[in-house]
Amino acid sequence: MTEVNLSGKHILITGGAGFIGSHLVDRLLERGAYVTALDNFVTGRRENLTLAMKNQNFRLVEADVSANWPKEKIEFLSQGLHGLFHFACPASPVDFDRIPFEILAVDSIGTFRSVDLALEYGSRYLIASTSEVYGDPLVHPQTEDYFGNVNPIGPRACYDEAKRFGEALVSTAIRGVGTWNGRADYGSRANASGKKGLNGGIVRIFNTYGPRMRPDDGRVVPELCMQALQEKPLTIHGDGMQTRSFCYVDDLVEGILRYFDSDLSAPTNIGNPSERTIREFAEAVREQARIDGFQEMPIQSLPGRQDDPKKRCPDISVARMKLGWEPKVGLTEGLSRTFKYFHSEMEKRN
Structure with a gap:
Protein backbone atom coordinates (compact mmCIF):
# COMPACT_ATOMS: atom_id res chain seq x y z
CA MET A 1 0.00 0.00 0.00
CA THR A 2 1.06 3.61 -0.54
CA GLU A 3 2.86 5.34 2.34
CA VAL A 4 1.40 8.77 3.14
CA ASN A 5 3.84 11.69 2.88
CA LEU A 6 4.13 13.02 6.43
CA SER A 7 6.94 15.48 5.78
CA GLY A 8 6.24 18.70 7.69
CA LYS A 9 3.01 17.37 9.20
CA HIS A 10 2.37 17.40 12.95
CA ILE A 11 1.66 14.16 14.81
CA LEU A 12 0.80 13.92 18.52
CA ILE A 13 1.40 10.68 20.44
CA THR A 14 0.01 10.23 23.94
CA GLY A 15 2.14 7.80 25.90
CA GLY A 16 5.00 8.82 23.63
CA ALA A 17 7.67 7.86 26.17
CA GLY A 18 6.28 4.37 26.56
CA PHE A 19 7.50 1.12 25.04
CA ILE A 20 5.44 1.21 21.84
CA GLY A 21 4.85 4.97 21.78
CA SER A 22 8.56 5.80 21.69
CA HIS A 23 9.14 3.46 18.75
CA LEU A 24 6.29 5.22 16.93
CA VAL A 25 7.95 8.56 17.70
CA ASP A 26 11.19 7.45 16.04
CA ARG A 27 9.49 6.02 12.95
CA LEU A 28 7.38 9.13 12.41
CA LEU A 29 10.42 11.39 12.76
CA GLU A 30 12.16 9.24 10.14
CA ARG A 31 9.23 10.00 7.84
CA GLY A 32 9.78 13.74 8.24
CA ALA A 33 6.91 14.53 10.60
CA TYR A 34 6.90 17.05 13.42
CA VAL A 35 6.20 14.90 16.47
CA THR A 36 4.91 15.82 19.92
CA ALA A 37 5.08 13.16 22.64
CA LEU A 38 2.78 13.70 25.60
CA ASP A 39 3.53 11.61 28.69
CA ASN A 40 3.20 11.88 32.48
CA PHE A 41 5.99 9.33 33.11
CA VAL A 42 3.94 7.11 35.40
CA THR A 43 5.24 4.19 33.34
CA GLY A 44 7.00 5.96 30.44
CA ARG A 45 10.79 6.41 30.50
CA ARG A 46 12.77 9.45 29.39
CA GLU A 47 15.59 7.26 28.10
CA ASN A 48 13.17 5.84 25.52
CA LEU A 49 13.27 9.27 23.85
CA THR A 50 17.07 9.66 23.78
CA LEU A 51 17.20 9.49 19.98
CA ALA A 52 14.13 11.67 19.48
CA MET A 53 15.45 14.42 21.75
CA LYS A 54 18.28 15.01 19.29
CA ASN A 55 15.79 15.80 16.50
CA GLN A 56 14.71 19.43 16.04
CA ASN A 57 11.29 18.25 14.84
CA PHE A 58 10.50 16.65 18.20
CA ARG A 59 8.87 18.14 21.28
CA LEU A 60 8.11 16.52 24.64
CA VAL A 61 5.19 17.71 26.77
CA GLU A 62 4.99 16.31 30.29
CA ALA A 63 1.29 16.12 31.11
CA ASP A 64 -1.52 13.77 32.11
CA VAL A 65 -3.92 12.96 29.27
CA SER A 66 -6.68 12.48 31.85
CA ALA A 67 -6.34 16.07 33.08
CA ASN A 68 -6.89 19.31 31.18
CA TRP A 69 -4.82 19.24 28.01
CA PRO A 70 -2.10 21.91 28.05
CA LYS A 71 -2.73 23.01 24.48
CA GLU A 72 -0.66 26.14 25.00
CA LYS A 73 2.38 23.90 25.63
CA ILE A 74 1.94 21.94 22.40
CA GLU A 75 4.11 24.19 20.26
CA PHE A 76 3.49 22.46 16.95
CA LEU A 77 -0.31 22.92 17.17
CA SER A 78 0.33 26.21 15.38
CA GLN A 79 0.95 23.99 12.33
CA GLY A 80 -2.28 22.07 12.87
CA LEU A 81 -2.58 18.42 13.79
CA HIS A 82 -2.47 15.82 11.03
CA GLY A 83 -2.60 12.76 13.27
CA LEU A 84 -3.16 11.73 16.87
CA PHE A 85 -2.12 8.35 18.31
CA HIS A 86 -3.78 7.74 21.69
CA PHE A 87 -1.30 5.20 23.07
CA ALA A 88 -1.16 6.25 26.73
CA CYS A 89 -2.08 3.53 29.21
CA PRO A 90 -0.19 1.28 31.64
CA ALA A 91 -0.58 -2.29 30.38
CA SER A 92 1.21 -4.50 32.89
CA PRO A 93 -0.61 -6.77 35.38
CA VAL A 94 1.51 -5.29 38.19
CA ASP A 95 -0.06 -1.92 37.38
CA PHE A 96 -3.61 -3.29 37.58
CA ASP A 97 -3.30 -3.39 41.38
CA ARG A 98 -0.92 -0.44 41.73
CA ILE A 99 -2.69 2.24 39.66
CA PRO A 100 -6.11 0.87 38.56
CA PHE A 101 -7.93 4.21 38.70
CA GLU A 102 -5.26 5.91 36.58
CA ILE A 103 -5.73 3.15 34.00
CA LEU A 104 -9.49 3.63 34.01
CA ALA A 105 -9.07 7.40 33.67
CA VAL A 106 -6.65 7.36 30.75
CA ASP A 107 -8.91 5.17 28.59
CA SER A 108 -12.08 7.06 29.50
CA ILE A 109 -11.35 10.72 30.26
CA GLY A 110 -8.13 10.64 28.24
CA THR A 111 -9.95 9.15 25.27
CA PHE A 112 -12.70 11.80 25.46
CA ARG A 113 -10.11 14.58 25.51
CA SER A 114 -7.96 13.16 22.72
CA VAL A 115 -10.95 12.47 20.48
CA ASP A 116 -12.18 16.02 21.06
CA LEU A 117 -8.78 17.44 20.06
CA ALA A 118 -8.69 15.29 16.92
CA LEU A 119 -12.17 16.48 15.96
CA GLU A 120 -11.18 20.10 16.55
CA TYR A 121 -8.27 19.79 14.11
CA GLY A 122 -9.76 17.26 11.69
CA SER A 123 -6.98 14.79 12.49
CA ARG A 124 -6.54 11.14 11.65
CA TYR A 125 -6.94 9.35 15.01
CA LEU A 126 -5.81 5.93 16.22
CA ILE A 127 -6.48 4.38 19.61
CA ALA A 128 -4.34 1.55 20.93
CA SER A 129 -6.69 -1.20 21.96
CA THR A 130 -5.64 -4.67 23.00
CA SER A 131 -6.19 -8.40 22.68
CA GLU A 132 -7.46 -8.13 26.28
CA VAL A 133 -10.83 -7.03 24.89
CA TYR A 134 -11.29 -10.72 24.01
CA GLY A 135 -10.72 -11.70 27.67
CA ASP A 136 -10.30 -15.45 28.15
CA PRO A 137 -11.50 -16.24 24.62
CA LEU A 138 -13.86 -19.06 23.69
CA VAL A 139 -13.03 -18.55 19.99
CA HIS A 140 -9.57 -19.43 18.72
CA PRO A 141 -7.77 -17.80 17.00
CA GLN A 142 -9.46 -14.50 17.75
CA THR A 143 -11.12 -12.64 14.88
CA GLU A 144 -12.21 -9.02 15.04
CA ASP A 145 -15.91 -9.96 15.04
CA TYR A 146 -15.56 -11.95 18.28
CA PHE A 147 -17.07 -9.98 21.19
CA GLY A 148 -14.97 -11.59 23.90
CA ASN A 149 -15.34 -13.34 27.24
CA VAL A 150 -14.36 -10.73 29.82
CA ASN A 151 -14.82 -10.61 33.59
CA PRO A 152 -16.07 -7.02 34.15
CA ILE A 153 -15.27 -6.99 37.88
CA GLY A 154 -12.10 -9.09 38.09
CA PRO A 155 -8.54 -7.95 38.85
CA ARG A 156 -7.87 -7.27 35.16
CA ALA A 157 -11.13 -5.38 34.59
CA CYS A 158 -9.61 -1.92 35.07
CA TYR A 159 -7.60 -2.52 31.88
CA ASP A 160 -9.84 -4.86 29.87
CA GLU A 161 -13.04 -2.89 30.37
CA ALA A 162 -11.32 0.48 30.00
CA LYS A 163 -10.08 -0.60 26.57
CA ARG A 164 -13.53 -1.86 25.61
CA PHE A 165 -14.98 1.49 26.69
CA GLY A 166 -12.33 3.30 24.64
CA GLU A 167 -13.32 1.28 21.58
CA ALA A 168 -16.99 2.11 22.16
CA LEU A 169 -16.24 5.83 22.47
CA VAL A 170 -14.05 5.97 19.37
CA SER A 171 -16.43 3.90 17.24
CA THR A 172 -19.32 6.15 18.29
CA ALA A 173 -17.31 9.24 17.34
CA ILE A 174 -16.47 7.63 13.98
CA ARG A 175 -20.19 7.12 13.32
CA GLY A 176 -20.68 10.87 13.72
CA VAL A 177 -23.74 10.81 15.97
CA GLY A 178 -24.82 12.57 19.14
CA THR A 179 -23.42 15.25 21.39
CA TRP A 180 -21.34 15.02 24.53
CA ASN A 181 -22.01 17.31 27.50
CA GLY A 182 -23.59 19.82 25.13
CA ARG A 183 -20.12 20.78 23.95
CA ALA A 184 -18.63 18.47 21.35
CA ASP A 185 -21.13 17.77 18.60
CA TYR A 186 -19.72 14.63 17.06
CA GLY A 187 -22.67 14.44 14.69
CA SER A 188 -22.12 17.76 12.93
CA ARG A 189 -18.34 18.15 12.78
CA ALA A 190 -16.62 17.19 9.56
CA ASN A 191 -13.29 15.39 9.54
CA ALA A 192 -10.37 16.06 7.20
CA SER A 193 -12.02 14.08 4.39
CA GLY A 194 -15.16 16.21 4.64
CA LYS A 195 -17.27 13.46 6.18
CA LYS A 196 -19.10 13.68 9.47
CA GLY A 197 -17.51 12.14 12.51
CA LEU A 198 -14.02 11.17 13.57
CA ASN A 199 -11.49 10.03 10.98
CA GLY A 200 -10.45 7.35 13.41
CA GLY A 201 -9.46 3.75 13.80
CA ILE A 202 -8.82 1.02 16.36
CA VAL A 203 -5.78 -1.25 16.46
CA ARG A 204 -6.02 -4.30 18.70
CA ILE A 205 -2.47 -4.98 19.82
CA PHE A 206 -1.47 -8.50 20.84
CA ASN A 207 1.50 -9.47 23.01
CA THR A 208 4.49 -7.39 21.93
CA TYR A 209 8.11 -7.48 23.03
CA CYS A 247 5.14 -9.93 18.06
CA TYR A 248 8.43 -8.06 17.82
CA VAL A 249 7.96 -4.32 18.30
CA ASP A 250 9.38 -3.30 14.89
CA ASP A 251 6.81 -5.49 13.15
CA LEU A 252 4.02 -4.11 15.32
CA VAL A 253 4.90 -0.49 14.60
CA GLU A 254 4.98 -1.20 10.86
CA GLY A 255 1.46 -2.64 11.09
CA ILE A 256 0.20 0.33 13.10
CA LEU A 257 1.61 2.83 10.61
CA ARG A 258 0.10 0.95 7.68
CA TYR A 259 -3.25 1.19 9.42
CA PHE A 260 -2.72 4.92 10.01
CA ASP A 261 -1.93 5.42 6.30
CA SER A 262 -5.07 3.54 5.26
CA ASP A 263 -8.71 4.58 5.32
CA LEU A 264 -9.67 1.77 7.68
CA SER A 265 -11.77 2.53 10.75
CA ALA A 266 -12.81 -0.92 11.98
CA PRO A 267 -10.95 -2.70 14.80
CA THR A 268 -8.03 -4.65 13.36
CA ASN A 269 -5.79 -7.23 15.01
CA ILE A 270 -2.06 -6.45 14.90
CA GLY A 271 0.06 -9.29 16.24
CA ASN A 272 2.05 -12.39 15.41
CA ARG A 312 -4.35 -16.04 22.83
CA CYS A 313 -3.60 -15.90 19.12
CA PRO A 314 -4.66 -13.28 16.56
CA ASP A 315 -6.32 -13.99 13.27
CA ILE A 316 -4.57 -11.38 11.11
CA SER A 317 -6.47 -12.04 7.87
CA VAL A 318 -7.78 -8.46 7.82
CA ALA A 319 -4.31 -6.95 8.28
CA ARG A 320 -2.89 -9.22 5.58
CA MET A 321 -5.65 -8.49 3.08
CA LYS A 322 -6.27 -4.78 3.67
CA LEU A 323 -2.85 -3.57 4.84
CA GLY A 324 -0.55 -6.05 3.12
CA TRP A 325 1.05 -6.59 6.53
CA GLU A 326 2.35 -9.56 8.41
CA PRO A 327 5.19 -9.93 10.93
CA LYS A 328 8.67 -10.76 9.66
Missing part, protein backbone atom coordinates in the same frame (compact mmCIF):
# COMPACT_ATOMS: atom_id res chain seq x y z
CA GLY A 210 11.43 -5.83 22.28
CA PRO A 211 13.84 -3.11 23.40
CA ARG A 212 12.51 -0.32 25.66
CA MET A 213 10.28 -2.56 27.76
CA ARG A 214 10.58 -1.72 31.45
CA PRO A 215 12.77 -4.30 33.20
CA ASP A 216 10.33 -4.19 36.15
CA ASP A 217 7.30 -4.35 33.86
CA GLY A 218 6.05 -7.61 35.37
CA ARG A 219 4.92 -9.12 32.08
CA VAL A 220 6.26 -12.47 30.97
CA VAL A 221 9.00 -11.26 28.59
CA PRO A 222 10.87 -8.86 30.92
CA GLU A 223 10.23 -11.07 33.93
CA LEU A 224 11.78 -14.18 32.37
CA CYS A 225 14.62 -12.30 30.68
CA MET A 226 15.63 -10.52 33.89
CA GLN A 227 15.46 -13.77 35.86
CA ALA A 228 17.68 -15.50 33.30
CA LEU A 229 20.19 -12.63 33.33
CA GLN A 230 20.37 -12.79 37.13
CA GLU A 231 20.69 -16.59 36.94
CA LYS A 232 17.56 -17.11 39.00
CA PRO A 233 14.92 -19.81 38.42
CA LEU A 234 12.52 -18.88 35.62
CA THR A 235 9.03 -18.59 37.07
CA ILE A 236 5.79 -19.19 35.19
CA HIS A 237 2.25 -18.79 36.49
CA GLY A 238 0.18 -21.96 36.51
CA ASP A 239 1.24 -25.00 34.50
CA GLY A 240 2.62 -22.88 31.67
CA MET A 241 0.32 -24.43 29.08
CA GLN A 242 -1.51 -21.16 28.43
CA THR A 243 -0.55 -19.82 25.00
CA ARG A 244 0.55 -16.44 23.73
CA SER A 245 1.65 -15.05 20.37
CA PHE A 246 4.63 -12.72 20.62
CA PRO A 273 -0.05 -15.53 14.80
CA SER A 274 2.85 -17.84 15.72
CA GLU A 275 1.49 -19.36 18.92
CA ARG A 276 3.43 -21.08 21.70
CA THR A 277 2.91 -22.02 25.33
CA ILE A 278 4.38 -19.94 28.13
CA ARG A 279 6.50 -22.95 29.10
CA GLU A 280 7.87 -23.11 25.55
CA PHE A 281 8.65 -19.41 25.71
CA ALA A 282 10.45 -19.87 29.03
CA GLU A 283 12.51 -22.63 27.42
CA ALA A 284 13.38 -20.27 24.54
CA VAL A 285 14.55 -17.62 27.04
CA ARG A 286 16.63 -20.21 28.87
CA GLU A 287 18.25 -21.28 25.59
CA GLN A 288 19.03 -17.66 24.68
CA ALA A 289 20.63 -17.19 28.09
CA ARG A 290 22.77 -20.29 27.51
CA ILE A 291 23.86 -18.98 24.09
CA ASP A 292 24.86 -15.68 25.70
CA GLY A 293 26.95 -17.43 28.34
CA PHE A 294 24.61 -17.48 31.32
CA GLN A 295 23.96 -20.44 33.56
CA GLU A 296 20.95 -22.57 32.63
CA MET A 297 18.32 -22.27 35.37
CA PRO A 298 15.28 -24.44 36.16
CA ILE A 299 11.72 -23.45 35.31
CA GLN A 300 9.44 -23.22 38.35
CA SER A 301 5.65 -22.88 38.55
CA LEU A 302 3.87 -20.28 40.68
CA PRO A 303 0.11 -20.13 41.36
CA GLY A 304 -1.91 -19.07 38.33
CA ARG A 305 -3.38 -15.58 37.99
CA GLN A 306 -7.13 -15.01 38.07
CA ASP A 307 -8.72 -14.52 34.62
CA ASP A 308 -5.39 -15.21 32.88
CA PRO A 309 -6.39 -16.15 29.30
CA LYS A 310 -5.78 -19.81 28.49
CA LYS A 311 -5.21 -19.13 24.80
CA VAL A 329 10.87 -11.09 12.76
CA GLY A 330 10.89 -14.61 14.19
CA LEU A 331 11.12 -15.36 17.89
CA THR A 332 14.75 -16.50 17.78
CA GLU A 333 15.94 -13.23 16.22
CA GLY A 334 13.60 -11.01 18.23
CA LEU A 335 14.43 -12.68 21.52
CA SER A 336 18.17 -12.36 20.85
CA ARG A 337 17.80 -8.59 20.34
CA THR A 338 15.55 -8.26 23.37
CA PHE A 339 17.82 -10.30 25.65
CA LYS A 340 20.78 -8.09 24.71
CA TYR A 341 18.68 -5.01 25.51
CA PHE A 342 17.80 -6.31 28.98
CA HIS A 343 21.45 -7.25 29.52
CA SER A 344 22.46 -3.65 28.80
CA GLU A 345 19.72 -2.39 31.14
CA MET A 346 20.98 -4.64 33.92
CA GLU A 347 24.55 -3.43 33.44
CA LYS A 348 23.36 0.19 33.80
CA ARG A 349 21.91 -0.69 37.20
CA ASN A 350 25.14 -2.29 38.43
